[in-house]
Amino acid sequence: MINKIFLTPQEAVADIFDGATIMIGGFGEAGSPIELIHALIDQGAKDLTIISNNAGSGHVGLAALLEHKRVKKIICSYPKTSFSEVFPELYCSGLIEVELVPQGTLAERIRCGGAGIPAFYTPTSVGTSLAEGKELREIDGELYVLEYALKSDFSLVKAYQGDRYGNLIYYKTARNFGPIMCMAAKVTIVQVNKIVELGEIDPEAVVTPNIFVQRVVEVPNPLHEHVLVSQNKKYPWTE
């Protein structure tokens, strides 16, 4: 019998090791698997390389993972948001390495990582500082930059519903990087608002096919990052 269901976020992230490369879904807070990130903070793995579009806000979720000095490098497109305090401080003190990647290039590098394509040429960033030192190639009279695929040891993703095979559907713009990050990991760990029976998700409507998912854990009422930030909460909770 196939059963990818884990009972708690703690169990689902228990084997994440020091030095792992981890993709974390989300565009800002939409799609950010905050309970899995908090479980990872509790678990203690360090020297991590994180691949995520942003770098978190306030002192919860991804920002809290950075604040606890678990991350040596982040690969991202936009580590600056209105309430991001932790990343700017680490960056300005030279305490974190950053690889800045245009958002579409980041998405395609992840997609390729999951699709068995080791590298690709893109027009994005030609003639800019982000193309410096990269191989250029002229194809049909236009210049393109060579970009390499990204893969991860683990991907942490938030979806809306999942079943015990790992089929997933998402919720609105919280989908964003989830489907491609599921594809690019050795072990994909997904928190879903609801676990449903096999067949409850219409096969025509499945967004992430189950083969890309290894672990599913139900988190019925995930925390909202903007609420925690407005309350100035810090993880681990102090009170």
Added chain:
Amino acid sequence: MDRVNIGWSKDDMAKLVANDIPDGSYVNLGIGIPELVANYIPEGREIIIHTENGLLGVGPAPAPGEEDFDLINAGKKPITTIKGACFFHHADSFAMIRGGHLDFTVLGAYQVSQNGDLANWSTGSPNDIPAVGGAMDLVQGVKNVFVIMSHTTKNGTPKIVKKCTYPLTGVAVVSRIYTDLAIIDVTNKGLKVIKLAPGIDKDTLINKTEADLIL
């Protein structure tokens, strides 16, 4: 007092851009002033607004208390969907962008050069937090790149320049510039002024522009 009726406001500029986007267009709006364009789409036109975080069919801002923080735009502000909207993941979203499927993008800028180079992601200052987002993809892939910005910086330094001094977002990518003083097309002959704002004469425009203009 002499500022009354001279030049265009942010909303005027957004209205001018909206007027130039034809019925049936697929449009991506950048963060900030470009977001205002959505408020001025003329009656009777159907425009589909794309947001790079995975939605075609952005609707108006939600009423207070109706926000859903899993339904946001590229600026991470809550939005709504129109009927006929669809969601997709990031790689598909940027396939739309890079693949040339979008008709227009409207972006803010620090500088535009006379051959259409755009600088809008970094001032190059060592204190800057590096952040690029989707700008470099948009300028390479979208058919028409419209820039909407103030003509000069707050202390009067021209933003339309011979050569950008800030780090580039893309080379020769801008199609048209809307400022508070004029609308300017980037052509293969140079920057062609197609409309002056009320109260602005040619000499004023030339004085506030570093690049050469075709008037």
